[in-house]
Amino acid sequence: MLRIHYADYEALRAHGEETYPNECCGVLLGKNIAGEDDGVTVNHVQQIVRAGNTRTDSAHNRYQIAPQELVKIQRQARGLGLDIVGFYHSHPDHPAQWSKTDFAEAHWLGCSYLITSVEQGKAVLTNSFLLSGSGEDDKNFEDQAIQIDIAANVAEAAAPNQKGQA
Amino acid sequence: MNIHIPTPLRAYTGGLETVSVAGTTVSSVFQQLTVQYPELKPHLFTPEGKLRSFVNVYLNDDDIRYLPNKEETPAADTDELTIIPSIAGGTSCRL
Numbered sequence: 728m729l730r731i732h733y734a735d736y737e738a739l740r741a742h743g744e745e746t747y748p749n750e751c752c753g754v755l756l757g758k759n760i761a762g763e764d765d766g767v768t769v770n771h772v773q774q775i776v777r778a779g780n781t782r783t784d785s786a787h788n789r790y791q792i793a794p795q796e797l798v799k800i801q802r803q804a805r806g807l808g809l810d811i812v813g814f815y816h817s818h819p820d821h822p823a824q825w826s827k828t829d830f831a832e833a834h835w836l837g838c839s840y841l842i843t844s845v846e847q848g849k850a851v852l853t854n855s856f857l858l859s860g861s862g863e864d865d866k867n868f869e870d871q872a873i874q875i876d877i878a879a880n881v882a883e884a885a886a887p888n889q890k891g892q893a
Numbered sequence: 894m895n896i897h898i899p900t901p902l903r904a905y906t907g908g909l910e911t912v913s914v915a916g917t918t919v920s921s922v923f924q925q926l927t928v929q930y931p932e933l934k935p936h937l938f939t940p941e942g943k944l945r946s947f948v949n950v951y952l953n954d955d956d957i958r959y960l961p962n963k964e965e966t967p968a969a970d971t972d973e974l975t976i977i978p979s980i981a982g983g984t985s986c987r988l
Contacts, residue, residue, distance in 0.1 A: 750983060759900070782983070789983035794949040794956065797977045801897065805910065810900050814980055821984040829982035834947045836901040840982075862936060 729813065729839045729855045731755075731772040733877045739775050740850035743817030743843045749786035753777045754797070755813035755839060756804045770812040770839045770857075770871075776800050789828070790816045813839030813855075820845070823852040825868050833858050839871055896926060896974040905932040919950070919957055920964040922974060937976070951975040 742751040757772040778796055782789040792814075804811055814835070818826075823844035825833075833840060836858050843853040855873050860866035895911050906912050914929060916922030927934040937948055944950065944964075950957045952966060953973055960966045968974070 752980075754980075782981070785983070789981070791979070791981035794951070794977050794979060795954070797949075797980060798951050798954070798975050801899065801975065801977060805897070810910070812900065816982060818984045826982065826984050828984070832947075832979065832981040834901070834978040835899070835980065837904075838900060 728767050728769045728872045728874055729772065729841070729857075730757075730769055730874045730876060733875050735772055735775045736853070736873075736875050739815045739841065740843050740853060742777055742815075743819075743845045743850050744848055746780070746786075746817065747845050747848045748819045750780055750782075750788065750790040750817050750819060751777075752780050752790040752792055752814065752816040754792070754800050754811055755815060755841070756800075756807065756809040757812045758810060759812055759837065768837075772812060773809055774807070775815070776803065787819060788821075811835070811838065813841060815841035815843070817843045817845050817850075820847070823854040825856050830866075830868060833866065833868070834863070836860055836862070836866060840868070894922060894968055894970050894972050894974060896922070896976065899976055899978055901978065902933060902936055902976065905936065906930050916968060918964070919952060919966050919968050919974065922968055923964070947979045949977045949979060951977065 754776045755772045756774040760769045778792040855871040856868040857871040
């Protein structure tokens with residue numbers, strides 16, 4: 728399972744809208760918690776970090792985060808006591824499903840890969856895929872449930888008419 | 894010197910994010926690293942002993958591929974080595 732705060736979830740979807748028609752990308756910082764939820768490993772996101780897409784030659788259908796930027800982000804995570812638990816990117820006018828390219832270029836086993844489809848500039852679906860396996864030979868993308876944590880004040884603002892109802 | 898291990902490879906370092914390894918060059922540090930943590934080796938190197946193409950290695954802020962002496966660059970105890978697999982993808986194989 729992937730756990731993420733509502734504000735972070737909305738922010739990464741907004742990032743995809745901002746960069747449309749190009750792909751956006753970023754890093755999910757948090758903690759990997761083994762077996763927190765009935766034995767299911769949870770990647771608990773506590774912060775998202777926007778990254779630049781270095782594939783300026785084909786930014787509408789490719790993304791790449793510069794290794795130097797990843798080193799800095801990993802350093803930032805270490806300073807916060809967090810780990811890199813996943814990545815996100817957008818698919819402009821394309822389904823929120825991993826592609827052959829996504830799979831071939833995925834090497835962070837145990838991490839979550841979030842993909843948001845952005846249709847005509849509007850974020851539509853966001854799906855998460857866990858890169859499972861023990862190495863390059865048996866790696867696999869598994870569908871991963873997303874739990875979105877909504878703060879009480881945000882939930883009240885989103886549904887004011889339900890306040891006080893049993 | 895300290896070596897920072899990315900999340901996926903910590904399964905092979907007993908969960909450690911940072912490990913300390915002795916060595917005078919990047920190459921010798923890597924050799925010692927894979928002696929101390931032998932399960933790391935196939936994830937970092939091909940069967941022919943070459944660093945896997947998707948594995949980036951930074952000596953402080955420098956990609957070792959672009960250093961004049963590459964893997965034979967001298968390394969001091971105060972230097973830091975960071976292993977960072979690449980991250981890329983996209984909607985299709987079209988270029």
